[in-house]
Amino acid sequence: MEVVVAPAAELARIAAGAVEEVLRTRPAPVLGLATGSSPLALYDELARRHAEKGLSFAHARGFLLDEYVGLPPGHPERYRAVVGRELVARTDLPPDAVLGPDGDAEDLPTACAAYEAAIDAAGGIDLQVLGVGTDGHVGFNEPGSSLASRTRLKTLTARTRSDNARFFGGDAEDVPHHVLTQGLGTILRARHAVLLATGEAKAAAVAQVVEGPVSARWPGTVLQLHPHATVLLDDAAASRLELVEHYRATWAGKPAWQGL
Template sequence: MMEVVIAPAEELARLAADAVEELLRAKPTAALGLATGSSPLAVYDELARRHAEEGLSFAQAQGFMLDEYVGLPAEHPQRYRNVISAEIADRVAWPADQVHGPDGLAEDLPAACAAFEQAIADAGGVDLQLLGIGTDGHIGFNEPGSSLASRTRIKSLTDQTRQDNARFFDDDVDQVPPHCLTQGLGTISDARHLVLLATGRHKAEAVHQLVEGPVSALWPASVMQLHPHATVLLDEGAASRLQLADYYRQAYASKPSWQGL
């Protein structure tokens, strides 16, 4: 089932943080899937606040990154392991050996991808996966054309994705690595709960295809339509192309008070 929630951006961050907190308080050893990019930043801010002010603990949790650039030096600030450390792990005293990512510096990249898949399996699978969406409909770095059954693997980034990410590299697209390791769409779909956040009108077409378009490799995020527990959190801009937006608002407004995301 896919639930679509349309609300102000600050409320979306609180809702996503609520889902994470509810999971961690019920299952302190839960496995969380961690996205990078701009979409989850407000969620990480809210989780860090709850850790500092309300004692929300990540001490026993496992974290699994969605993706990693290939070839960025270990100390590079845009290496996703460093980004995740700065944005969430260090802020909530999350033990470093409990936050895992595919090794973009490995000599044997296919073996590194297989090892990452095994680490997820050894943890019992991901309980809640945070996601953003690219303007071309990618989740993780699963670019258009990705197999809906794909597993963690090396991918070539599209020109559009590299241009979108150039803002993290001094607006120099040539500094953005051309390759990455990413959880596949099949890997992502194995998580028990998918929580995707999107804000801004520039995401509207991708969101429309995700929620209301056909399930298609052309719009990789559309695989979420097949998931038994998927939540899509949108602001008005990101929801502006949805044909059934009024219905989604009505359904959310009339939810039973005991029912979470």
């Protein structure tokens, strides 16, 4: 696991550089797209590079990390709609090249299996964007999730619904109780996992994810098992890390040719 501590604006540029490398070097790149607050600055930077530097997404595919169950079609907080606003509408990524788990399906287990099959058929995810919840969840793999889990239905905890209430006018009662999410085992199959976290509210979870024991209590710790995981943090999110000076030194001394 590589840990990078830098100002928030720099984190977005670092992550965008990794995405750009995938887009420029792979004939059919596959991106794993997260929502929430963490990736928004990244999507802003990617949109800027598309507008100002001609970075193209036209040959790419995208797979959503998760999706709510029970939100009506057209709801602005459906994750397909969020990614549509934040990335698709601002680049040349074809709308029909973005797939999410089908939260409207009558048979949700079958829909989840079909989503896993679609990722496999695309050749797997080249770069998966991730955030982390205050309780350590990645995707919507809440505490207690199997470290080998695949795309499936999950029930959101009261804490996660409270955290996400800011997207629903501040009312946690409007946040759905259920989601479909890529599993931790699914996330581990991505060739590169890039987790972004900013702010002091994420510091306790980040400390566990980066330096704590691998445990279903803190699902994000599964990234310690990933062969190519990058954790991008601002000073506040990194404030509880014991080895923060080591991370700063290794990043400062990293050979440029290694990339992210």
